[in-house]
Amino acid sequence: MGIPLSISSDLELDLEDIIGQCIAILGIRGSGKSNTAGVIFEELLRNNYPLSIIDIDGEYFGLKEKYEVLVVGRGEGVEIEVDENCAQEIAQISMEKNVPVVVDLSGFLSDERTAFLQEYLTALWNLAGKLRHPYIIGIEEAHEFIPQGVKTELKELIARVALRGRKRGLGAIVISQRSAKVDKDVLSQAGMLFLHRVVHEVDMRVYSELLPWRKAETKEIVTALSTGECVYLNGDNVIPIYVRERETFHAGFTPSLEVVVTPELKQVSQAIIEAIEHAKVGKGKKTRIDQLEEQLAHLESEAMKKDETIARLEGIARTLGYIKVEVPKPSYPDVQNISKAIVHSVEHPGAAKNTSPSYSIRRVARRGRDSSPSTSLGVIDINPLAVPAPVASADESASLPDAVMRHIERIVGRAARKSILHRRILGFVLGHAPISYSADQIAAWTNCARGVIDNDPPRDFLDMGLMVRERRSGKMHYHSSLKDFVSREFGLYQPDIAHSDLHRIMDLLRARLVELAQQ
Ligand SMILES: Nc1ncnc2c1ncn2[C@@H]1O[C@H](COP(=O)(O)OP(=O)(O)OP(=O)(O)O)[C@@H](O)[C@H]1O
Numbered sequence: 154m155g156i157p158l159s160i161s162s163d164l165e166l167d168l169e170d171i172i173g174q175c176i177a178i179l180g181i182r183g184s185g186k187s188n189t190a191g192v193i194f195e196e197l198l199r200n201n202y203p204l205s206i207i208d209i210d211g212e213y214f215g216l217k218e219k220y221e222v223l224v225v226g227r228g229e230g231v232e233i234e235v236d237e238n239c240a241q242e243i244a245q246i247s248m249e250k251n252v253p254v255v256v257d258l259s260g261f262l263s264d265e266r267t268a269f270l271q272e273y274l275t276a277l278w279n280l281a282g283k284l285r286h287p288y289i290i291g292i293e294e295a296h297e298f299i300p301q302g303v304k305t306e307l308k309e310l311i312a313r314v315a316l317r318g319r320k321r322g323l324g325a326i327v328i329s330q331r332s333a334k335v336d337k338d339v340l341s342q343a344g345m346l347f348l349h350r351v352v353h354e355v356d357m358r359v360y361s362e363l364l365p366w367r368k369a370e371t372k373e374i375v376t377a378l379s380t381g382e383c384v385y386l387n388g389d390n391v392i393p394i395y396v397r398e399r400e401t402f403h404a405g406f407t408p409s410l411e412v413v414v415t416p417e418l419k420q421v422s423q424a425i426i427e428a429i430e431h432a433k434v435g436k437g438k439k440t441r442i443d444q445l446e447e448q449l450a451h452l453e454s455e456a457m458k459k460d461e462t463i464a465r466l467e468g469i470a471r472t473l474g475y476i477k478v479e480v481p482k483p484s485y486p487d488v489q490n491i492s493k494a495i496v497h498s499v500e501h502p503g504a505a506k507n508t509s510p511s512y513s514i515r516r517v518a519r520r521g522r523d524s525s526p527s528t529s530l531g532v533i534d535i536n537p538l539a540v541p542a543p544v545a546s547a548d549e550s551a552s553l554p555d556a557v558m559r560h561i562e563r564i565v566g567r568a569a570r571k572s573i574l575h576r577r578i579l580g581f582v583l584g585h586a587p588i589s590y591s592a593d594q595i596a597a598w599t600n601c602a603r604g605v606i607d608n609d610p611p612r613d614f615l616d617m618g619l620m621v622r623e624r625r626s627g628k629m630h631y632h633s634s635l636k637d638f639v640s641r642e643f644g645l646y647q648p649d650i651a652h653s654d655l656h657r658i659m660d661l662l663r664a665r666l667v668e669l670a671q672q
Pocket residue numbers: 180181182183184185186187188189330380381382395396397398399403405406407408
């Protein structure tokens with residue numbers, strides 16, 4: 154006789170049925186997927202079944218209300234903040250010591266998430282090969298990591314667990330609101346499915362392929378499902394069921410007017426916390442050395458830049474020796490304001506009354522066929538960083554969801570920690586989007602020496618996906634990829650986000666990042 158799991162009064166399921174299983178939980182937003190996953194996790198935890206939950210929205214820390222679960226990562230309910238440097242140790246502690254772990258990735262940027270998961274899942278896979286005892290990995294928003302039709306290292310890792318984990322006792326629970334976007338191979342290998350309500354035709358098509366009913370029948374049954382109801386599918390067993398409500402706090406509940414009190418949470422043993430803190434410190438030391446090396450490289454590049462600037466200024470000083478400038482005496486003493494006003498009226502004809510806060514003086518350039526700035530002759534920029542800063546209106550952020558604003562701050566915070574050279578390059582490229590500029594052109598406009606950008610390219614921002622680099626006619630060119638970046642980073646928080654909101658996020662983020670270039 155097996156150990157029964159209490160998931161639904163309509164369903165008889167034993168713990169043994171779960172071992173090495175690939176389980177898919179699908180359905181539209183708010184259909185009850187995370188609740189169903191939470192119920193399965195509760196049942197597993199009640200039976201001391203070891204597991205990891207990859208939590209994108211910080212929804213699962215509430216499991217600690219009843220069970221000893223370790224919550225790591227970066228987010229609201231996290232006990233120990235960690236990054237990918239500790240991923241291996243955490244995987245090891247979880248699998249070897251049977252410690253259930255929630256990996257809260259809600260505070261990570263997408264590249265950090267990928268780095269963490271790659272380390273973490275590789276470690277779990279390898280350990281499972283040695284230990285061969287039951288273990289399950291739950292993955293929220295699985296379409297982000299195992300997208301249909303796209304090949305990534307992380308996808309291969311997760312697909313491997315889903316398709317070949319059984320022999321190692323390794324199972325997977327993939328949860329997604331985008332049925333059609335989840336890798337078909339993984340879905341077809343899922344031995345157990347909880348199919349919540351869907352409405353879109355593309356998702357309905359996926360359900361039709363999975364369910365043994367006629368198309369019209371599938372549509373009729375599936376669209377009639379209400380929150381918490383789903384079609385359970387396991388081989389020949391196909392039944393509509395109602396999944397019970399989670400016993401533990403569900404941080405992803407749909408907000409209502411009732412006051413929500415975060416429950417008291419259990420702690421995993423102090424020894425485990427200490428073991429991770431210890432691993433973290435060890436990694437921290439390594440990171441410190443890396444940091445110092447980075448700092449040294451940065452200072453060297455700054456010193457080089459300064460030498461180049463001195464040489465350039467000496468050149469300008471020599472040139473100025475040949476130029477005679479006659480300035481008519483102003484009728485009042487505020488010379489600076491007058492020059493600002495003149496520049497502004499040249500740059501903004503018809504707006505002569507306003508002065509521009511950031512200004513540049515240029516001799517009108519003769520332009521070749523290529524009208525990019527470095528081909529213009531005789532350009533002298535007094536403030537070459539005065540990129541056409543996008544105007545972010547004061548209410549740009551109004552009504553953007555808190556999660557979105559927090560994520561914007563995270564991105565800006567991360568960018569602010571990068572070197573000034575890289576921030577300038579980013580500011581220039583974003584401020585001049587969508588045009589692509591060569592490294593030399595950017596160097597000229599951001600007041601740094603030729604070659605500096607080639608020696609110290611803005612790898613961090615390229616890796617983040619804020620800009621793109623490509624070789625053209627033997628030279629490196631850079632252009633903004635802010636649009637793709639924003640759709641990727643923010644689509645996750647609001648998959649149904651409106652186009653206009655994405656534009657507002659883009660404008661706001663561009664303004665903030667351009668501002669960083671001028672600090
Ligand atoms: N079986 C259930 N019984 C009662 N309430 C439920 C049940 N399932 C879900 N709910 C409630 O419905 C709301 C949405 O549920 P849930 O967060 O699980 O949906 P979801 O499909 O995961 O949504 P999303 O795609 O936005 O993550 C929550 O407030 C949850 O508490």
